[in-house]
Amino acid sequence: MITILKKEINEFLDSLIAYVVIGMFLVGVGLLIWVFPETNVLDYGYASMETLFSLAPYVFMFLIPAITMKAFAEEKRGGTIELLYTLPFRDIEIVIGKFLAGFFLVIFSVLPTLIYYFTLSYLGNPVGNIDTAGIIGSYIGLILLGGIFTAIGVLSSALTGNQIVSFILAAFLCFAFYAGFDSIAAINIWSETSYIIEQVGILSHYETLSKGLIDMSDVVYFGSMIVLFLYLTRIILNVQKG
Amino acid sequence: MSIKVDQLTKVYGAQKALDSISFEASKGKITGFLGPNGAGKSTTMKIATGYIGLTSGSVQVNGIDVSSQPLEVKRITGYLPEHNPLYLEMYVKEYLNFVASAYKLNSKAVKIANMIEMCGLEREQHKRIGALSKGYRQRVGLAQALIHDPEVLILDEPTSGLDPNQLVEIRKVIKEASKDKTVILSTHIMQEVEALCDKVVIINKGKIVADDAVKNLKSMKSDQVAYRVEFEENIDPLLFEAEGLQIVDMEDNRYQIHAKEDPRKAIMKVAGEHGLPLINIAKEEQSLEGVFQELTQGE
Numbered sequence: 001m002i003t004i005l006k007k008e009i010n011e012f013l014d015s016l017i018a019y020v021v022i023g024m025f026l027v028g029v030g031l032l033i034w035v036f037p038e039t040n041v042l043d044y045g046y047a048s049m050e051t052l053f054s055l056a057p058y059v060f061m062f063l064i065p066a067i068t069m070k071a072f073a074e075e076k077r078g079g080t081i082e083l084l085y086t087l088p089f090r091d092i093e094i095v096i097g098k099f100l101a102g103f104f105l106v107i108f109s110v111l112p113t114l115i116y117y118f119t120l121s122y123l124g125n126p127v128g129n130i131d132t133a134g135i136i137g138s139y140i141g142l143i144l145l146g147g148i149f150t151a152i153g154v155l156s157s158a159l160t161g162n163q164i165v166s167f168i169l170a171a172f173l174c175f176a177f178y179a180g181f182d183s184i185a186a187i188n189i190w191s192e193t194s195y196i197i198e199q200v201g202i203l204s205h206y207e208t209l210s211k212g213l214i215d216m217s218d219v220v221y222f223g224s225m226i227v228l229f230l231y232l233t234r235i236i237l238n239v240q241k242g
Numbered sequence: 243m244s245i246k247v248d249q250l251t252k253v254y255g256a257q258k259a260l261d262s263i264s265f266e267a268s269k270g271k272i273t274g275f276l277g278p279n280g281a282g283k284s285t286t287m288k289i290a291t292g293y294i295g296l297t298s299g300s301v302q303v304n305g306i307d308v309s310s311q312p313l314e315v316k317r318i319t320g321y322l323p324e325h326n327p328l329y330l331e332m333y334v335k336e337y338l339n340f341v342a343s344a345y346k347l348n349s350k351a352v353k354i355a356n357m358i359e360m361c362g363l364e365r366e367q368h369k370r371i372g373a374l375s376k377g378y379r380q381r382v383g384l385a386q387a388l389i390h391d392p393e394v395l396i397l398d399e400p401t402s403g404l405d406p407n408q409l410v411e412i413r414k415v416i417k418e419a420s421k422d423k424t425v426i427l428s429t430h431i432m433q434e435v436e437a438l439c440d441k442v443v444i445i446n447k448g449k450i451v452a453d454d455a456v457k458n459l460k461s462m463k464s465d466q467v468a469y470r471v472e473f474e475e476n477i478d479p480l481l482f483e484a485e486g487l488q489i490v491d492m493e494d495n496r497y498q499i500h501a502k503e504d505p506r507k508a509i510m511k512v513a514g515e516h517g518l519p520l521i522n523i524a525k526e527e528q529s530l531e532g533v534f535q536e537l538t539q540g541e
Contacts, residue, residue, distance in 0.1 A: 003343040007329075014331060079327030083386075086291045086323070087344040088316040242254065242294045 004089065004097025009104065012067075018105055021063055025109040028059050033116060047124035048131070052113060053138040053210050057178055060106070060149050065170030067105055068153025069163045071098045072237065076161040085241065095233050099154050099226075106146035110139070134212035141209030144222035145202060149174045151229035158233045158240075177225075178202045244268045244424050245290060245394060250299035252285055259285045261448040262299060267426050267441070269393075272416075274439035274456075275428040278538050282448045283428040284324050287398050290426070291321045303394050304424075317345065320387035324398040326380055330372035334363060334382055337371060338389060345390040357385040361415055377408035384412070388419050395420060397427045401434060413438055432530040442530075446538040459533050468526035469499045471509060474519035481512055498526065 012018040032039045032055050039051050075081040084094055121130045149170075156170035157163075181201025185194040198204050202225075205218040245267040252260040260282045267273035277283050288294045290301050292312035301308040303315045329337055335354060342350040358367050361381040366374055371382055380400065387395060400416060401409050416427070417438060429435060435442055435456060442459055444452040452459060473495045482489045485508050488500040499505055506523060513520040 003340065006343075007340050010336070011331070078330070079323065079325055080329055082288075082293055082323045083327055085293050086316060086319070086321045087341065088313050088346075089344060090313065 001089075001093040001097045001100075004084075004094055005100050005104075008071075008098055008101030012101065012105055017067065018108075021067055021105060022109040022112075025059060025063055026112055029056060029113060041120065047120045047129060049116060049120060049135055049138065050210075052116065053142060056110075056142055057145055057206070060146055061171055061174045061178065063109075064102070064106060064146065064149040065153050065156070065167045065174065068098075068102045068150055068157055068170060069167040071102065071154050071157040072233075073157045073161055073163045073166045077163075091234050091238060092230075095154065095158075095230050095237070099150055099230055102150040102153065103147055106150060107143055110142060110146065131212065134210065137212035137214050138210045140214060140219075141206045144209075144219070145178075145206055148177065148202060148222060148225045148229070151226045151233075152177065155229045155233045155236070158236050178206075244304070245273075245426060246302045247286065247290070248300050248302070250286065250289065250301060251297045252282075252289060252294075253297045259448055260289075263445065263448070263450045264299075265443045265450060265453050267424050267443075269424045270422060271440040272420050272425040272427055272438050274435040274442040275426055275445065276430075276435065276442055276534060277428075277445040279430075281445045281538070283445060284398055286445070287321075287396050287426065287428065288323075291319055291396055292316050317390075318393045320390065320392035320395045322383045322387045322397045322400055324402075326383040328371045328379060328382060328386075331370065333370055334358070334367050334374075337382065338385055341386045342389055347390055353389055357389050360388070360419070361385045362411065377404050377412070380404060380408070380412055381415070384415055384419075393423060395423050395425045397425070399428055399430070401429065401431065409434075432534060435530060444534065444537055451537045452533075456530070460530055467501060467504060469501075469505055469509070470496060470522075470524045470526055471499055471520065472496045472522040474521055477516075477518050481516055481518075482509070485512055 009018075029052060033049075033051050034040055034042065037043060039055070041048065041051060044051075072081065075084060085091075089097075117130070117135055121128050121132075124130050152173045153166075153170040156173060157166045159169065160166050178201065181197055182203045185198040185201070187194075190197060199221075202222075205221045208215055208218050247266070248264050249262045250260055250264070251258070251262050263282075263286070265273075275283050275286070285294070289296050290303065290308060292308050292315050296309060304318060306314050306318075308315050329340075332340070335358075338354045338357060339350060342353060347353055358364060361384050363378065363381055363385065366378050371379060374382065384397075384400065387397065397416065401412050404412060413434065416425070427434075427438065439456055441455055442452065443450060444459075470492070476495060477497075479489045479491060479497065482497075482499065486501075487505050487508060490498040490500075492498055499509065501508070509520070509523060512518070
């Protein structure tokens with residue numbers, strides 16, 4: 001697994017994907033938080049990082065599929081998947097290795113935004129007047145959300161041999177799981193079941209974490225969604241091999 | 243210590259790719275695996291390496307069952323897939339290092355250096371694989387298959403698309419590497435089988451049609467003898483047919499004569515009687531090509 005992880009990370013660094021992804025994420029989020037008039041914190045007047053945590057999922061929806069779209073699609077196109085599967089790796093090792101490589105890249109792109117926390121804490125009046133607990137919860141939520149998106153991306157990449165199809169499919173699925181279930185639940189036909197539908201989606205769990213409330217059930221939700229998508233990936237790859 | 247394929251069947255949807263084939267490849271020998279395109283060569287090799295599953299039957303590599311213990315089989319098997327897929331953006335050494343870590347080898351650097359020397363990659367070792375010519379990529383593929391000193395080596399068309407010089411060199415590497423290993427090698431090229439293999443398995447439409455030593459196979463088709471005769475000018479083939487010889491016009495005043503027994507006397511007699519300008523008579527060697535064609539065509 002470590003071997004696969006190393007290979008994938010080398011590939012990211014070698015192909016500039018890593019730099020482009022981290023750079024784009026920071027530029028995008030930086031502009032939203034500090035510069036654009038509708039969203040910037042300075043005009044808003046409160047020392048809050050809410051903008052980051054409400055907008056970052058939408059930035060992830062495009063960036064993460066771009067990271068993961070080649071995970072299996074490229075191996076299938078180049079035939080190298082046959083190499084991977086005839087070297088002594090377990091099937092699940094290959095899937096987890098690829099997932100972790102993408103996940104680390106997501107974590108590394110989020111880490112520099114910690115600077116915003118210190119900046120805002122300093123700008124607060126009095127200095128340090130910032131909701132630290134809420135921010136810790138939000139970071140955990142954001143990283144776990146990145147995990148689910150990465151798992152969705154890896155799954156989409158396993159479904160097709162075409163990177164563009166993989167990208168679009170992953171972006172769609174990320175959106176559907178993030179906000180789609182909430183919107184469906186909001187349709188006025190479900191009565192009681194609407195709560196369950198809402199719980200399947202990511203948004204309700206993410207919002208709880210953003211309030212600084214680190215509830216085990218939410219963390220378990222994120223973990224089990226990741227496991228579910230990775231397990232599906234493994235099954236799909238095995239079916240495709242025949 | 244060998245590869246033992248027993249009653250192996252593979253069904254893709256409605257199509258039977260392999261129809262209960264059985265054969266063995268023994269240690270220290272190179273087994274040639276022949277067959278027309280789509281006969282099931284690659285499918286068999288993919289099953290033997292644990293890449294794809296099987297429908298029924300079994301494959302045992304050194305006594306280990308592939309379907310129940312694929313990881314153990316992968317550890318002792320070196321495999322060069324068809325078309326030799328490689329990570330083109332990796333450097334040669336980086337790639338070999340990746341493969342060596344996959345096999346969890348100790349003293350990786352030494353083994354990589356050995357492989358580079360053995361496969362003649364010294365000059366190219368600092369390049370990206372994508373920048374290498376086809377012959378050198380094939381060497382990288384071989385180095386990948388050999389780096390963990392596998393007991394079993396499975397090579398799927400290792401020499402396809404190489405120029406004659408590269409062909410000879412790659413064959414040399416295979417021959418050298420295969421001394422104490424069990425090797426299965428698939429190919430279309432008959433000379434390669436004659437040059438490399440001790441034993442041949444011919445497969446056609448998912449069934450085994452021959453499984454024998456190379457020299458036995460060559461004598462299979464020998465109920466007739468064939469001679470090639472050449473004349474200075476066009477002759478009338480009917481003159482020979484009158485003597486009970488089968489004659490085939492091969493263009494450029496060359497003919498092939500088939501008979502049950504040595505036809506040379508009869509040929510000389512006909513040539514003498516009609517004053518034909520005979521300039522050459524030569525025996526046609528029984529070729530593996532002929533045997534291959536006979537076994538895999540028609541039905």
